[in-house]
Amino acid sequence: MSATAKHSALPEGPLLAYYGDDFTGSTDVMEAFTLAGVPTVLFLQTPTVEWIARFSHMRCIGLAGTSRGRSPAWMREHLPTAFASLKAFGAPILQYKVCSTFDSSPDVGSIGAAIDLGVAAVDGTWSPMVIGAPRLRRYQAFGHLFAAMGDVVHRLDRHPTMSRHPVTPMDEADLRQHLAHQTSRRADLIDLVALKNGLGPERLKAALAGDQPVVMLDVIDEQTLALAGQLVWENRGDGLFSASSSGLAYALVAHWRQAGLLDAPPTLLPTQAVTCIAAISGSCSPVTAAQIAWAADHGFDTLRMDVGAVLSSDTFDCEVHRLVSAAQIAMERGTSPLVYSASGPNDPAVRAFADLAQRAGLALSQAHERVGQALAATMRRIVDTTGVRRIAIAGGDSSGAVAGALDIAALTVASDLAPGAPLCRAHANTATMNGLEVALKGGQMGKPDFFERVLQGTG
Incomplete structure (x- = not known):
């Protein structure tokens, strides 16, 4: 050739x-x-x-x-x-x-x-x-x-x-x-x-x-x-x-x-608004912090995770249970819960993280992993118990733990939500996860109203 x-x-x-x-x-x-x-x-x-x-x-x-x-x-x-x-x-x-x-x-x-x-x-x-x-x-x-x-x-x-x-x-x-x-x-x-x-x-x-x-x-x-x-x-x-x-x-x-090697791009079907979403954030970015603040001011129920509690094996389960219960109550009244572990780099939980890890007897890498596990357990229980069909996960380092806990085999793009953070459709063997709509967002991605965009869809 x-x-x-x-x-x-x-x-x-x-x-x-x-x-x-x-x-x-x-x-x-x-x-x-x-x-x-x-x-x-x-x-x-x-x-x-x-x-x-x-x-x-x-x-x-x-x-x-x-x-x-x-x-x-x-x-x-x-x-x-x-x-x-x-x-x-x-x-x-x-x-x-x-x-x-x-x-x-x-x-x-x-x-x-x-x-x-x-x-x-x-x-x-x-x-x-x-x-x-x-x-x-x-x-x-x-x-x-x-x-x-x-x-x-x-x-x-x-x-x-x-x-x-x-x-x-x-x-x-x-x-x-x-x-x-x-x-x-x-x-x-x-x-x-x-x-x-x-x-x-x-x-x-x-x-x-x-x-x-x-x-x-x-x-x-x-x-x-x-x-x-x-x-x-x-x-x-x-x-x-x-x-x-x-x-x-x-x-x-x-x-x-x-070079003329591509056909005209397809038109993705619009995604409609939903009553509520479940969102979770492990990001320390100021961009995500602004998005959390915007969500709090516009009807979301923002739920701060007690990082010290999840770093201790004695209180890990209790803190996850508290967050899941609060999220369930929010969704029963038609409000979207947003669970977050930090709000920007100056958050007290971020600045004190090394001391919290030391008191828990954990290396920093272990402590970060523990927070990811807590976020993952929280989201998994929310999805399993509420029937929510659209979720958002913010934070590159924590997204793997959270999305990995959902037993999803694959994702395809459902709609063009925000540059670098599309709304995806899950493909899985279980009815709970199959068809779930998932937005995965890096810390720096999205405008202040990102979580609202996930809620409203593109329709």
């Missing part, structure tokens, strides 16, 4: 398979492809043969994970199996989906460790990295990452949230420097000037030296987005591994659309 014929149409079968390093971020890629008319499914657990057969028509397959909060040792134990299962779908690109704010450190959520494992799994000549995603207001310029908050765009090491993240604070905006602390693999950069001047292929050729380098691609606007997508797609060879944000999906879609 000639190079021209090879790129004149999209190949049959899956186009991309990806592992998401957290549950909320995993829905990003699904949203980007679904809205472009590329059928996508996100599995929340390793799919059985039956579930694979049920979604055999999908062009993109995702597997949601929790590696963003895990150690390199955990990754070495679990990621090779996940990568192998995804590689078996035969997609030309295998992605390790990372957050568009590059949440990572050498000890927690190491993107470098994931790259080393992924490159070993796919015999490609290079490993592209696309982090910028203009739709999510994330921009990479000359290798430095920027993210918007409100009306202001911040360099990531000066971002009000990411520079103070409780687990992986960002102290370096130059992604090559940040990544160098996590892997010894060579990292190169094709910057926005080279892309805009048509020098991408030439710079890529110069970067290749047999050691499968990471090659970062600047993205600041729609032009560089499409050019990055073109460079990746036309140089995919017999297969590529890429550690990228959902910017990679947006970039591929931009190129495919520009």
Whole structure:
């Protein structure tokens, strides 16, 4: 097949398979492809043969994970199996989906460790990295990452949230420097000037030296987005591994659309308003804090979790029972409950968290896991006992624990709710979970009225 014929149409079968390093971020890629008319499914657990057969028509397959909060040792134990299962779908690109704010450190959520494992799994000549995603207001310029908050765009090491993240604070905006602390693999950069001047292929050729380098691609606007997508797609060879944000999906879609390889995107059916939803938040982001405050002012019953109580094994069950009971009472009167463990980085529960963990005899990682377990147990009991059919989960690090406790096999996009946070439909073996509508939201995603949007739907 000639190079021209090879790129004149999209190949049959899956186009991309990806592992998401957290549950909320995993829905990003699904949203980007679904809205472009590329059928996508996100599995929340390793799919059985039956579930694979049920979604055999999908062009993109995702597997949601929790590696963003895990150690390199955990990754070495679990990621090779996940990568192998995804590689078996035969997609030309295998992605390790990372957050568009590059949440990572050498000890927690190491993107470098994931790259080393992924490159070993796919015999490609290079490993592209696309982090910028203009739709999510994330921009990479000359290798430095920027993210918007409100009306202001911040360099990531000066971002009000990411520079103070409780687990992986960002102290370096130059992604090559940040990544160098996590892997010894060579990292190169094709910057926005080279892309805009048509020098991408030439710079890529110069970067290749047999050691499968990471090659970062600047993205600041729609032009560089499409050019990055073109460079990746036309140089995919017999297969590529890429550690990228959902910017990679947006970039591929931009190129495919520009090249006339995509049909008109489908129109998603509107989702109607419901009487009430159940929402839960483990996010420490000020964006989510503003959303919780907005919800409290507009009819939601906001229920603060006593973090100290759930850190103690003696009072864990009592606190979960208290929250579930309060949520049940709220829903009986037609009010939406919103359970939250913190309200922004200055919340007393956040500032005192290390002391609370120490008093409970827990390491910080154990304490974070315990809070996630409490949020998960609370949501599971609310769903099981109230018959609620639409829920919202906020917080990347806690979403895996909560969504993972619901026995959902897979998600597909139901509607375009907010950039990076679609409303999804659950597919499960049980009637309680099958058809449940789920909105998974990262800490930085959404406008102040996000929870109200989940309640009202898109109809």
